[in-house]
Amino acid sequence: MELVFALIIGSLTASGVYLLLRARTFPVVVGLTLLSYGVNLFLFATGRLSTGQQPIIGSSAGYADPLPQALVLTAIVIGFAMTAFLVVMSLRNLADNEDDHVDGKKPYKSPAPEHEEEVTGK
Amino acid sequence: MNHWLTAPILIPLLGGILQALMGYAPISLRRTLALATTVLMLVSTIVLLILADDGSYRIYAFGNWQPPFGIVLVLDRLAALMLILTAVLALFCHLFAIGGADEGNRQFHALFLFQLMGLNIAFLTGDLFNLFVAFEVLLIASYGLLMHGGGTVRTVPGLHYVVLNLIGSAVFLISVGMIYSVTGTLNMADLAVKVAQVSGDNLNIVKAGGMMLLVVFGLKAAILPLCFWLPRAYAKATAPVAALFAVMTKVGIYAILRVYLLVFGESAGALAFLGMDWLFPIALATLSMGVIGALGAGSLKTLVAWQVIISVGTLLAPIALGSEAGLSAALFYLLSTTWTVGGLFLASELVAHQRGTADDRIITAPKMRNRTFLSVLFMVGAVAAAGLPPLSGFFGKVLILKSVESGADMAWLWSVLLTGSFLTLVAYSRAGSIVFWRTVDGHLQTPEPLTGRISVAAGGLTAMTVLIVAFAGPITRYTDATAAQLHNTNAYIEILQTPMIGEDN
Numbered sequence: 001m002e003l004v005f006a007l008i009i010g011s012l013t014a015s016g017v018y019l020l021l022r023a024r025t026f027p028v029v030v031g032l033t034l035l036s037y038g039v040n041l042f043l044f045a046t047g048r049l050s051t052g053q054q055p056i057i058g059s060s061a062g063y064a065d066p067l068p069q070a071l072v073l074t075a076i077v078i079g080f081a082m083t084a085f086l087v088v089m090s091l092r093n094l095a096d097n098e099d100d101h102v103d104g105k106k107p108y109k110s111p112a113p114e115h116e117e118e119v120t121g122k
Numbered sequence: 123m124n125h126w127l128t129a130p131i132l133i134p135l136l137g138g139i140l141q142a143l144m145g146y147a148p149i150s151l152r153r154t155l156a157l158a159t160t161v162l163m164l165v166s167t168i169v170l171l172i173l174a175d176d177g178s179y180r181i182y183a184f185g186n187w188q189p190p191f192g193i194v195l196v197l198d199r200l201a202a203l204m205l206i207l208t209a210v211l212a213l214f215c216h217l218f219a220i221g222g223a224d225e226g227n228r229q230f231h232a233l234f235l236f237q238l239m240g241l242n243i244a245f246l247t248g249d250l251f252n253l254f255v256a257f258e259v260l261l262i263a264s265y266g267l268l269m270h271g272g273g274t275v276r277t278v279p280g281l282h283y284v285v286l287n288l289i290g291s292a293v294f295l296i297s298v299g300m301i302y303s304v305t306g307t308l309n310m311a312d313l314a315v316k317v318a319q320v321s322g323d324n325l326n327i328v329k330a331g332g333m334m335l336l337v338v339f340g341l342k343a344a345i346l347p348l349c350f351w352l353p354r355a356y357a358k359a360t361a362p363v364a365a366l367f368a369v370m371t372k373v374g375i376y377a378i379l380r381v382y383l384l385v386f387g388e389s390a391g392a393l394a395f396l397g398m399d400w401l402f403p404i405a406l407a408t409l410s411m412g413v414i415g416a417l418g419a420g421s422l423k424t425l426v427a428w429q430v431i432i433s434v435g436t437l438l439a440p441i442a443l444g445s446e447a448g449l450s451a452a453l454f455y456l457l458s459t460t461w462t463v464g465g466l467f468l469a470s471e472l473v474a475h476q477r478g479t480a481d482d483r484i485i486t487a488p489k490m491r492n493r494t495f496l497s498v499l500f501m502v503g504a505v506a507a508a509g510l511p512p513l514s515g516f517f518g519k520v521l522i523l524k525s526v527e528s529g530a531d532m533a534w535l536w537s538v539l540l541t542g543s544f545l546t547l548v549a550y551s552r553a554g555s556i557v558f559w560r561t562v563d564g565h566l567q568t569p570e571p572l573t574g575r576i577s578v579a580a581g582g583l584t585a586m587t588v589l590i591v592a593f594a595g596p597i598t599r600y601t602d603a604t605a606a607q608l609h610n611t612n613a614y615i616e617i618l619q620t621p622m623i624g625e626d627n
Contacts, residue, residue, distance in 0.1 A: 020289065025281070032288050039295045046303035068302070071251055075295055078258045082288055085265060089281050096274040102285075104278040 001049055005041070012038035025090035025100045032086065036079040043072045123623055126173065127182035127195045129166035130205055130242040133159060138235035145228035153220045156231035160216045163238060164209040167202070174202035175600065177607060181248065181617050188622050189248070190309035196248035196617060199604040200453075204245040204376050207457055208369050210586065211464050212238050218468050218579035219362040227270050237263035237366065244373050248617070250301070250308045253377065254294050257342070261287050264370065271360040279355040286341065286351050294338040300331030311615045314384050318391040325392055332386055336378070336397045343374025345401075345438065346408040349431050353415060356427035361471030364423065365464035365583070371434050372460055379441060379449075383608050401442035402531065406538045409435025413542045416549040422470035422482040422500075425553055426463060429507050432546060433459040439535055440522050448525035449605035454598060455518030458506065458590050462515060465584035466503040472496055472572060472580055473557060484553045489561040492572050497558040499584050504550035506587040509543045514590035519543065521598075 012034050019031025047065030055066035090100065097104040137159030144152060173180060174197050182195040216234065224230040240260025247253050265287075268280050302308055304324045305316035320328050341348045352371070356364045378401075386396040412432030419425035437456055440448030470482050473496050480487030490496065506513040523539065526532040590597060607613070 020285075028285060032285065032292075035289070035292050039292045039299075043295055043299045046299040048303075065306075067308075068299070071295075071298075071302075074251075074255065078255070078291070081262065082258075082284075082291070085262065086284055086288065089265075089269075089277075089284055092269075093277050093281050096277045102278075102281065 001051075005045060005049060009038050009041050009045070012041070023102055025093060025102055028102060029083065029086055029090055033083055036075070036083070040072050040075055040079070043068055043075060123186070123620075124173070124180045124182055124197070126166070126169060127180060127197050127246060130163055130170065130209070131195075131239055131246065133163045133166055134235040134239040134242065137162075138232045138239060141232035141235060142229060145232075149225070152231055153224070156235065157216055157220060159235055160209070160213050160238070163242075164206075164213050167205040167209040170197055171202040171206050173197065174199050175603075177603060179614060179617050181620055183620075183622060186622050189618055189620070190307050190312035193252050194248040194309065194617070195246040196311075196614075197246065198614070199600065199607050200376070200379065201245045203453065203457075203600070203604060204372070205242060207372070207460055208238065208241050208245070211369055211461060211583070212366060214468070214579045214583040215362040215366045215464065217582075218365070218471075218576050219360075221573055221576035221579065223271070223360050223362050226272050229266070230270055233263050233266040233270070234366070237267060239263075241369065241373060245376060248310050250298055250310060250313065250381070252308075254291070254298060257294070257373075258291060260370070260373070261291075264367065267363045267366070268355060268359050270363060276358045279351070279358050282351050283355045286348075290338050290341045293334055293341075297331040297334035297338065300327050300334070304328050304331075309618075310381070310384055311618050314387070314390070314611055314615055315618075317385055317393055318389055320391075320393070329393060329396065332393065332396045335381065336401070339374045339377045339381070340404075341374070343371050343378065343434050343438070344408075344431055345404050345434060346411055349408060349411065349434075352431060353419075353424055353427040356430065356467075357421065357423040361423075361467055362579075364427070365467040368430060368460050368463040368467065371430055372437075372456060375434065375437055375441070375456070378438070379608065384611050384614055387611050388609075389611055395444065398442050398444060401438055402534075405435050405438035405442055406534060407435070408438065409538055409542050411435075413545045413549070416546055417552075419549065419553070420483060422473060422484065422553060422557065423467065425484070425549060426466040426470055429463055429466065429546070432542065433463065433507075436519070436522065436539060436542075439539070440525055443526060443531055443535075445525055445527070446602075446605045446609055448522065449608060450598070450601040451518065451521030451525045453601040453604055454521055455515075457597065458514035458518045458587060461583055461586040461590075462503055462506040465580060465586070466500070466507060468576070468580035468583060469496065469499040469503055472576060473500065475570065475572075477557075484556050486556065486560045486562055488563070493558060495572070495577070495581075497554070499580060500554055500558070502584050502587065504547075504554060506584075508547040508550055510547065512591060514587045514594075517591065517594060 016031045016035030016038055019027045047068035050062055050064050053062045053064040054060055055064045057063050094100045099105060141156055180197040184193045237260055240256055240263055243256035247256055265284050268283060269276055304320055304327050305313055307313055307316055344352045356367055386393050388394055409432055412428050412435055415428035416425055419428055437452050440452045474482035476490030477487045506515040509515040509519040523536060526535050
């Protein structure tokens with residue numbers, strides 16, 4: 001179970017980081033979502049993995065730590081709200097700049113030469 | 123248990139909820155109520171400052187749960203200092219915003235107050251995960267505030283700011299998880315006890331967690347490799363928002379102070395002074411980067427935004443060295459620089475208002491109205507920021523320089539800080555002489571005259587630098603006591619023994 005769990009966290013985080021480094025806003029949003037899934041699973045595992053245990057000390061031989069579950073719940077709620085906000089921001093970026101590039105416009109062009117052309121051309 | 127501790131959180135929370143519900147009320151009513159909330163918050167922080175000045179720790183345990191099982195608010199001298207720093211800055215920013223910058227968005231005051239609430243939770247909390255929640259509260263309000271003001275210029279810096287901070291939150295959660303998985307606690311006082319007992323393989327997990335936490339706080343504080351989002355975002359933000367954001371980087375510095383002095387402090391055994399050897403060179407590099415940026419700035423607000431980064435570097439260098447005198451000096455400089463930078467942002471906005479299409483860019487433009495008032499305002503701010511006598515920036519920097527012991531550290535700090543201050547002065551002189559002296563004749567358009575509120579707000583915040591000098595004695599006494607209290611971590615740990623209120627009371 002531990003190996004599968006670790007592999008899932010690793011692949012989620014790796015894909016998340018890869019997508020974060022893309023130049024368009026949609027992959028960035030998806031990347032952040034994957035990253036937050038990975039983080040949530042990681043937080044969940046910090047209470048140690050166990051199956052069929054109760055979250056109460058003394059009721060059985062082992063116990064499942066309830067605190068990481070509360071932390072994960074908080075993190076999920078916050079992450080969800082932030083993702084929603086980020087989607088709105090990306091749409092605003094698309095509307096304002098007519099482009100979904102994370103830097104707004106396509107690669108930067110220096111405005112100076114164009115200006116000169118305009119002056120000398122007429 | 124002291125119920126006063128919740129006041130700086132509850133007052134902006136209730137005021138903010140009220141504002142959110144009354145978005146369609148007349149603007150004068152909303153402004154009056156919002157300003158009243160900020161004034162009330164300032165009053166509550168003054169009460170807390172007086173309470174904290176006796177040097178004891180006061181806690182408020184939510185739901186009367188004994189720490190470390192419940193979440194606690196902890197008030198000590200450092201927390202009270204940060205609270206009053208924020209409240210004073212917020213009052214002037216709010217006054218400035220009421221002068222017209224709050225129009226165009228019905229929820230401006232609600233966002234502003236929620237931002238203050240987030241800041242106050244961050245300063246008061248005694249729990250690492252609660253600190254994460256506080257960061258999220260203040261961040262989501264800041265996302266809204268950063269976009270305030272209409273137009274398309276803020277979209278891209280805003281998007282970068284949001285994405286970077288979301289990555290920061292993810293890293294924060296990972297590091298909190300790593301620390302929790304070994305220590306089994308998130309209460310800072312309890313962490314200070316447990317981290318010292320960690321041994322064997324677990325040591326590396328906590329170490330990795332602690333270093334990742336430093337990266338997160340570094341992102342908030344804008345230290346060198348993580349600072350490039352700041353100038354664009356701050357320079358594009360509306361003036362009162364940018365001025366309020368002057369305290370946002372200080373939240374990162376506060377978190378570094380709190381966590382690395384308490385949890386990874388002297389008594390942390392194998393993990394003592396974790397990351398501090400990295401922090402010193404990074405702080406100096408941040409300072410240099412800020413100076414380079416300031417020299418190359420094309421507009422007044424960009425210049426002031428780079429000043430924020432310069433002050434972060436200046437603050438972190440003595441903190442990384444860890445001496446008590448250095449800490450006290452850094453806290454003194456913290457007060458001075460936050461208010462100065464806030465005042466400079468407001469002054470730049472006033473200048474931009476008077477210059478038509480030239481805005482705040484550092485170019486020649488027609489003469490502005492109220493040139494004398496604005497130039498004096500800018501000069502006072504610049505003198506305080508660059509660290510010339512007789513204003514507070516000078517005393518802050520002298521205290522920092524005096525606090526290092528002679529050796530290699532001293533050579534580095536003195537040379538970088540003094541050269542940096544000189545070059546900052548060059549940057550301000552260049553900007554000031556072009557903007558205020560090199561003017562062309564005629565008016566492209568007649569600018570609106572200054573109104574009372576915004577002049578009072580900008581003038582008042584800038585005048586704080588004079589006030590700091592006037593009250594330098596009491597302030598230094600307070601920062602000395604704060605530094606001593608921060609180094610005495612055993613007293614903080616004792617809050618775990620605080621008795622809870624019994625059922626019969």
